[in-house]
Amino acid sequence: MSKYKNPNYQKDYYQKNKDKIDKYSKEWYNLNRDREIKKRTEYKKENPEWHRECSRRNMVKNYKNNPEYRKKVRLNAKEKAQKRRLLIITHYSNNTMQCNCCGDKHIEFLSIDHINGGGNKHRKELFGYTCSGDRFYSWLIRNNFPEGYQILCYNCNLSRGFYGYCPHQKEKDECIC
Numbered sequence: 141m142s143k144y145k146n147p148n149y150q151k152d153y154y155q156k157n158k159d160k161i162d163k164y165s166k167e168w169y170n171l172n173r174d175r176e177i178k179k180r181t182e183y184k185k186e187n188p189e190w191h192r193e194c195s196r197r198n199m200v201k202n203y204k205n206n207p208e209y210r211k212k213v214r215l216n217a218k219e220k221a222q223k224r225r226l227l228i229i230t231h232y233s234n235n236t237m238q239c240n241c242c243g244d245k246h247i248e249f250l251s252i253d254h255i256n257g258g259g260n261k262h263r264k265e266l267f268g269y270t271c272s273g274d275r276f277y278s279w280l281i282r283n284n285f286p287e288g289y290q291i292l293c294y295n296c297n298l299s300r301g302f303y304g305y306c307p308h309q310k311e312k313d314e315c316i317c
């Protein structure tokens with residue numbers, strides 16, 4: 141087939157001469173490295189939208205095709221989420237790192253609570269659905285730690301959600317000492 145009629149001519153040509161072309165491009169790049177890097181950096185600066193879109197596309201491609209990269213991204217996300225959670229707990233517990241009701245100090249049990257209730261409703265307003273955890277923590281950090289939240293352990297938090305009170309408080313109220 142004539143090369144003008146074959147729509148894959150360029151692709152085929154590259155496949156056939158892959159080693160030669162790759163070697164040549166590499167040599168050319170090494171020779172012009174500094175100039176190329178400068179040129180690309182400038183282009184990125186002038187076209188931030190384009191650069192963002194390119195990086196995003198590369199990340200998606202890598203994420204799909206590269207299991208190592210996928211693992212790294214997931215680990216990073218997990219680590220960052222843990223750091224955010226720790227930051228939130230530290231701030232809203234006034235550095236005590238404990239449940240504001242029963243004083244439980246197991247970090248794994250601690251969670252954020254809307255002091256006046258309505259947590260799910262608020263999250264739904266923010267995100268369109270009731271999300272828990274990291275997305276909400278990011279929102280709190282982005283909004284400079286708004287007031288109206290406290291740290292409770294899951295027991296105290298759930299009890300307040302289900303029954304409107306925590307038995308610990310009742311016990312305290314009933315205590316005559």
Ligand SMILES: [Zn+2]
Nearest residue numbers: 239242293296
């Ligand atoms: Zn508690």
Ligand SMILES: [Zn+2]
Nearest residue numbers: 241296306308
């Ligand atoms: Zn409690």
